Amino acid sequence: xxxxxxxxxxxxxxxxxxxxxxxxxxxxxxxxxxxxxxxxxxxxxxxxxxxxxxxxxxxxxxxxxxxxxxxxxxxxxxxxxxxxxxxxxxxxxxxxxxxxxxxxxxxxxxxxxxxxxxxxxxxxxxxxxxxxxxxxxxxxxxxxxxxxxxxxxxxxxxxxxxxxxxxxxxxxxxxxxxxxxxxxxxxxxxxxxxxxxxxxxxxxxxxxxxxxxxxxxxxxxxxxxxxxxxxxxxxxxxxxxxxxxxxxxxxxxxxxxxxxxxxxxxxxxxxxxxxxxxxxxxxxxxxxxxxxxxxxxxxxxxxxxxxxxxxxxxxxxxxxxxxxxxxxxxxxxxxxxxxxxxxxxxxxxxxxxxxxxxxxxxxxxxxxxxxxxxxxxxxxxxxxxxxxxxxxxxxxxxxxxxxxxxxxxxxxxxxxxxxxxxxxxxxxxxxxxxxxxxxxxxxxxxxxxxxxxxxxxxxxxxxxxxxxxxxxxxxxxxxxxxxxxxxx
Numbered sequence: 001x002x003x004x005x006x007x008x009x010x011x012x013x014x015x016x017x018x019x020x021x022x023x024x025x026x027x028x029x030x031x032x033x034x035x036x037x038x039x040x041x042x043x044x045x046x047x048x049x050x051x052x053x054x055x056x057x058x059x060x061x062x063x064x065x066x067x068x069x070x071x072x073x074x075x076x077x078x079x080x081x082x083x084x085x086x087x088x089x090x091x092x093x094x095x096x097x098x099x100x101x102x103x104x105x106x107x108x109x110x111x112x113x114x115x116x117x118x119x120x121x122x123x124x125x126x127x128x129x130x131x132x133x134x135x136x137x138x139x140x141x142x143x144x145x146x147x148x149x150x151x152x153x154x155x156x157x158x159x160x161x162x163x164x165x166x167x168x169x170x171x172x173x174x175x176x177x178x179x180x181x182x183x184x185x186x187x188x189x190x191x192x193x194x195x196x197x198x199x200x201x202x203x204x205x206x207x208x209x210x211x212x213x214x215x216x217x218x219x220x221x222x223x224x225x226x227x228x229x230x231x232x233x234x235x236x237x238x239x240x241x242x243x244x245x246x247x248x249x250x251x252x253x254x255x256x257x258x259x260x261x262x263x264x265x266x267x268x269x270x271x272x273x274x275x276x277x278x279x280x281x282x283x284x285x286x287x288x289x290x291x292x293x294x295x296x297x298x299x300x301x302x303x304x305x306x307x308x309x310x311x312x313x314x315x316x317x318x319x320x321x322x323x324x325x326x327x328x329x330x331x332x333x334x335x336x337x338x339x340x341x342x343x344x345x346x347x348x349x350x351x352x353x354x355x356x357x358x359x360x361x362x363x364x365x366x367x368x369x370x371x372x373x374x375x376x377x378x379x380x381x382x383x384x385x386x387x388x389x390x391x392x393x394x395x396x397x398x399x400x401x402x403x404x405x406x407x408x409x410x411x412x413x414x415x416x417x418x419x420x421x422x423x424x425x426x427x428x429x430x431x432x433x434x435x436x437x438x439x440x441x442x443x444x445x446x447x448x449x450x451x452x453x454x455x456x457x458x459x460x461x462x463x464x465x466x467x468x469x470x471x472x473x474x475x476x477x478x479x480x481x482x483x484x485x486x487x488x
Contacts, residue, residue, distance in 0.1 A: 025475040030294070030377045031330055036072050036349075036367045039082040045365040046351025048095035049341040050102060058102055059339075059367065062353060064089040066102070066113075066122070072369065073347065086113055086122040093338070094144025094155070094195070105144020105155055108134050110176050131182040132157060132174060133167025138356070140167065143195045145203060151178040154185070154221065156192040156205045159231055163211060171232025173205070173221050184239045187246070188212075188227030188265075193305060194338070195221075196284030198315060199298040202322070206281035206302060209274050212249070214416025214424030216281050217268035217482075218302060218313060220322045225266040228255070228418075252419045254428070256456030269322040270313055271416075271458050271482045272302075274423065277326055279306035280357060283340035285348070292346025293372045295381060295395050301329065303337030303350065308361040310337065310350070310370075314382040319485040325383040325461075328476045333368055335361035347371050377475040378468045383461060387487045389434075389450035390461065397443035397469040406434040408465025409448060413457040413483075430454050443469060455486050 027033075038044045045062040052058055057069045065087045071080040085102075094105030101112040102122075109130035113122040132155075134140055139162040145154040152175040160166035173186035191208040193216075198204060203221040207213055212229040219227055226233075226246045236245035246264045250257075255267050272281055282303035287296045300313040312329040315322055335352025336359030342348050352359070352366040381393040402408050411432040416424040432452035439446050446466075453459070459481045467473055 025377050025472065027330060027332065030373055030375050030475075031370050032373060033330070033332060033368060033370050034077060035334060036069070036077055036369060037080050038365075038367055039067065043365065044367065045353035045355050046339055046367055047091060047093045047353070048104070049339045049349055049351055050095040050097045051341060051343055052097045057349065058085065058095060058097065059351060060089060060092040060095055060104065062091050062355065064091065066092070066104075068120075069367075072349070073343070073345070083120055085115070085120070091141070093141060094153075096146045098147065103128075103147075103153065105142055105153065107140060107142055110144065110153055110155070128180045129176045129182050132169040132172075135160065135167045137161055137166070139191065140170065141192065143192050143205070145195045145197065147178075148197065148203065149201050152176060152183075154195060154203045156189050156195050156221075158189070158191050159229070162191040162208075163231070165232040165234065168238065169232065169235050171229060172235060173203075173227075184235070184241045185223050186221050186225045186227055187233055187236065187242070188225070188229050189232070190229040193281050194283035194303060194340070196300070197286060198300060199286045199288050204269065204284055204300070206284065207268075208280055209423045211420050211422055212418065214271075214418065215274040216272045216279065218270045218272070218281065218284070218300070218326075220266055220269045222266050224264065226262060226264040227266065228268075249418065252417055254415060254456065255418045256415075258418055266321070267456075267484050268482065269315065269484075270324050270326050271480070272311070272326055273426070273458060273460075273480055277311060277328070277480060278304035278309055280304065280336070281311070282336075282338050283350075285340045285342045287342060289342065289344060289346045292344075293342065293348065295376055301340055301342070301348065302326070303340045305336035305338060305357050306359055307331070308333040308336055308352065308359050310340070310348070316384055318385055318487050321484045323385070323482050323484040325479040325481040327380065327479045330370060333361055334363040334366040335359055378470075378472040379475050380463060380479055383479050383481045385481070385483060385485075385487055386447070389448045389453070390459075390481065391445055391447050392461070392463065393445045394466075394468070396472075398439060398446065399467040399469050399471070400439045400443060402465055402467045403443070403446050404437050404439045405465060406437050406448075408463060409434045409437065410462045410464070411450065411459060413452075413454050413459045415454075415457045428454075428457070430457065432459065453483060453486060455483055458482050
């Protein structure tokens with residue numbers, strides 16, 4: 001009798017749609033992750049991905065090979081086919097297709113290559129620019145972007161050994177014009193993991209925790225800006241393309257304090273708190289697919305190498321500076337993510353490697369795709385700063401009773417020591433208090449009135465008590481907002 005009653009009760013829950021309130025949302029409900037078969041016997045530690053016509057995909061390996069893949073969009077991935085297009089390249093970490101050419105950002109140069117005789121192999125190699133320095137140090141990575149609206153390729157150069165600047169323009173962002181001119185554009189870079197643009201065309205890169213970087217972060221490459229690490233600033237003497245050398249930052253200070261001393265200093269757009277939101281952010285892609293990957297139009301997806309994850313970032317501009325929130329998103333990839341690409345149909349392609357950087361994935365390298373099932377998770381969609389708090393939007397209507405209670409939310413805030421030492425603990429802790437929660441008429445937004453917002457701090461918002469009107473709990477119930485500016 002008891003088992004019959006239990007069965008009847010479950011049937012009733014299913015009939016009323018309340019079962020979602022009792023079950024945890026699973027990633028596979030919303031996104032399907034699939035491995036794309038790789039060429040047998042090859043070491044495919046992917047560094048870059050380019051989307052080509054006819055649904056072909058070009059990938060480069062960190063060992064210098066370039067392969068063309070067909071069938072990666074298909075329903076039957078056993079039919080994937082590979083052909084080697086070029087070899088002997090120097091760790092390309094940036095590639096795109098344009099007008100019949102593949103453009104590559106290699107350690108020593110920007111190159112474009114093509115197959116001129118139609119035999120399926122690259123036979124024309126042209127150097128576009130090679131005006132920066134390289135000495136052979138393991139950490140002298142260079143990441144390159146797609147072309148911006150002017151056709152320029154943006155590059156970010158890792159410091160020598162990720163600590164010093166022993167080759168020209170180490171620690172800088174450089175633009176390479178279509179005519180091959182190199183334009184020094186920003187200084188202050190430490191150890192980039194990827195570069196990309198937002199939907200508006202502004203350029204961002206990810207920088208890793210280390211000297212003068214308390215935690216890893218997403219940073220805006222505003223032309224003329226100083227990004228925080230002074231090791232490469234000696235190269236201001238070699239160019240007139242940018243303003244005068246910034247004053248040296250004070251050691252063991254705070255970013256907010258140094259911003260007031262150094263006008264060129266643009267603070268991190270979104271800090272990724274170390275170990276809470278991964279360890280090593282990497283590739284960046286803006287969702288411009290119009291909803292083909294879920295309700296995240298114009299948000300950024302950012303790879304995570306160490307934890308083999310993909311994070312989600314919403315941005316806004318306040319008082320002339322970008323800031324925003326990072327949320328956990330997708331996990332379970334088979335190696336550490338480096339390149340991230342999104343196709344027009346919404347499919348996200350990622351490449352993974354763990355060489356030199358340990359990762360949570362079970363394999364040394366991987367090539368994978370992710371597709372949306374069409375089902376939307378109940379999530380915080382965005383967090384936006386207000387003069388007296390935050391506005392949180394959701395992906396579906398909230399339950400007004402739970403969402404309207406201040407106790408359904410919790411905030412804590414902190415910053416980092418801005419210092420020459422490696423990284424920083426979380427410091428200057430504060431607990432802002434949610435005083436009121438006002439649900440919008442359509443139940444898609446909640447306005448939180450907060451006492452104790454702190455400019456320059458990361459604000460960690462948990463919304464564990466909020467439920468959807470359907471009864472569902474949040475898939476991820478927390479976000480981390482970097483409050484560079486408080487709206488006027």
